[in-house]
């Protein structure tokens with residue numbers, strides 16, 4: 226299978242020979258279902274990092290089990306933590322008990338050369354290098370071919386500003402994977418202090434530094450400043466980081482915009498239940514919207530920092546009805562899907578699912594505030610434009626988003642670019658456009674390995690897979 230020329234600068238070039246998955250087509254039959262999804266990728270990987278820094282063993286209940294969480298676990302084990310699977314009550318896999326990285330960092334964690342595979346996980350490639358910078362010895366970082374194209378500069382430059390030696394390997398023109406982080410000499414530790422970074426390309430640069438800030442001798446004062454005045458995207462994810470830090474006793478002052486003060490201090494051991502991934506619930510909710518059906522998701526948190534909480538405001542703009550009653554979030558699709566004009570700067574990871582719905586809407590849509598998606602798993606603006614147009618759609622890339630106009634759609638292959646959210650976007654469109662084949666649907670394993678089976682259950686009406694319940 227050769228890969229199309231997406232025309233984008235960042236679109237990855239997946240290996241040839243990837244599978245083609247015939248997306249289930251329901252036509253005019255509304256999808257009606259109730260289901261829960263596995264644990265949040267963003268929460269799972271934050272809790273894993275904090276557990277590795279904790280002052281005692283920690284337990285994660287109902288964590289995500291996917292490629293991104295496995296890569297994080299392997300990275301933390303490489304740094305000296307221990308992770309054990311123990312029976313839990315989640316239908317999606319066991320709980321985890323984590324024994325933290327041994328202290329003192331400058332000796333106990335072994336000063337040998339370590340190697341971390343980041344895969345295509347933004348949380349691993351951004352959150353783990355600052356952790357490795359605390360430890361004696363050196364740690365090499367690399368990942369999938371496209372991981373080398375994802376922005377890393379602000380994290381590398383922040384570490385260098387803290388006095389950490391980061392040795393750029395390979396022929397990377399700017400600070401990107403692969404590189405090697407060299408920890409402090411024996412008896413030394415990182416002082417911390419005030420740092421200024423430009424996090425306009427990813428909120429993960431802020432989260433990465435905040436997660437370890439309490440481990441610096443003087444803590445960390447982090448200020449975001451962008452020359453063009455750009456803000457930090459996906460701010461709910463930074464709020465998620467601050468909330469998890471406070472949960473484990475770390476003092477964080479975020480009272481001033483774009484400024485965070487993390488006090489030095491311990492990370493208290495914890496036992497936490499991981500919320501389900503509300504962003505990954507998105508494609509299933511979108512199925513209700515595009516087919517005029519109804520999908521319910523029990524155990525929906527009333528208060529959460531997850532970006533997927535924004536489905537409550539987003540989906541009604543397509544004409545859907547939403548309600549949250551007794552923890553059950555229900556979406557009822559409209560007879561006709563209308564287009565939207567949305568600023569998605571708070572939750573860019575929802576954009577592929579939103580774009581899929583826009584593709585089948587009866588009026589034009591504009592999506593804004595998502596220029597930084599060019600640095601996600603692929604250049605999502607280029608990839609979405611290319612793949613929507615391959616189906617006969619009328620998508621146009623703008624400086625910071627997409628314009629998608631109604632069009633007559635036809636069967637075609639929808640390439641995923643090794644991006645889980647591209648694959649699920651193709652599946653959503655495939656519900657109402659007959660003959661869509663999604664290339665490399667297996668890439669959904671990044672955050673939802675069960676997706677193909679769950680999607681089949683969804684359209685067959687048999688998915689009532691909730692915690693401990695069966696069909």
Ligand SMILES: O=C(O)C1=C[C@@H](OP(=O)(O)O)[C@@H](O)[C@H](O)C1
Nearest residue numbers: 267427428429458459462573574
């Ligand atoms: O911190 C996190 O867990 C994430 C932050 C966001 O990154 P960006 O700010 O780069 O969009 C989000 O899109 C990504 O899926 C997960």
Ligand SMILES: C=C(OP(=O)(O)O)C(=O)O
Nearest residue numbers: 345346347348574601602
């Ligand atoms: C951008 C995403 O992930 P990450 O940056 O964590 O790889 C995503 O899950 O949409």
